[in-house]
Amino acid sequence: MNENDQRERYGVLIVDDHPVMRDGLRAVIEQEPDMEVVGEAADGREAIEQFQKLLPDVMLIDLQMPDVDGLQAITTIRNEFPDATIIVLTTFPGDARVVRAFTLGATSYLLKTARRDEIIKAVRGALFGRHTVAPEVAQEIASHTGEQGLTEREVGVLKLVAQGQSNRDIADSLCISEDTVKARMKSIMGKLGAEDRTHAVMIAIRRGFMDSQP
Structure with missing residues (x-):
């Protein structure tokens, strides 16, 4: 995708088990003239179904959810859609969790404490192949660099x-x-x-x- 390409709006799928969080993200995204929320999901299973149905340009997904969690959903979606653009937006950093999310196919990793403009910047950047990592997350990864993980x-x-x-x-x-x-x-x-x-x-x-x- 070229950043100069012209199209009306990019479709965003929001996945979070908290309705208030989904409502807040919808309000932020739909203020942007080149973005629209095409769907919502409350858990990983719904995320997979909605992604297959809607084929959004980007998906914002939490990790901790009932039934099927975010990591499982990312795995399934990326297996079927290798080019899927997925942004993790969660409460939890944790270096092992972050590395695993990227290994499974996440494009960017943000925390829910991120400002509105940071979320929009990450979404727009992901659409054009850019990766965003929250500063706190990057610091967490750096603090454990070189350490041996658990088998x-x-x-x-x-x-x-x-x-x-x-x-x-x-x-x-x-x-x-x-x-x-x-x-x-x-x-x-x-x-x-x-x-x-x-x-x-x-x-x-x-x-x-x-x-x-x-």
Whole structure:
């Protein structure tokens, strides 16, 4: 798409489970003469259906939603529409969450604290292939640059810890030895700089390691 191309309006699909947030975004977007809201969705499943039906030029999507979350929706949509332009607009930063969103196909990543003009600038930029990352998000990523992330197996152990399972329970659930569970927990706590199991879970949730897998 060339920035000098002429067309009447670019269609925007808004995806958020909070009606007030959707209403606010609609009001902001429809003040722009070259944009219009072509649809809304309250969860990831609706987002997929609406995208398939409406084929918007850009989609604004939250990550934390019931049923199908934003990351799962992004995965499904990008698999079917590789050129889909998707902007994450969420409350949560977290370096692991951000990196995963971009890996799955997000174009830009903004926080809901962004000003109206920042959102519009990001939408317009995304239409022409430009990526936008909220400063707070970029800082979060930079603060963990070079650190080793959690493996899928380590995340699996940590999710069971979050459910309150003991090492013995986790070993039985995953069909591994208790010593393996202890070794994985030691690795997890070292990578996250956690003081104990509960602290490790809290850090992993904040950084986005515990998000659902598409």
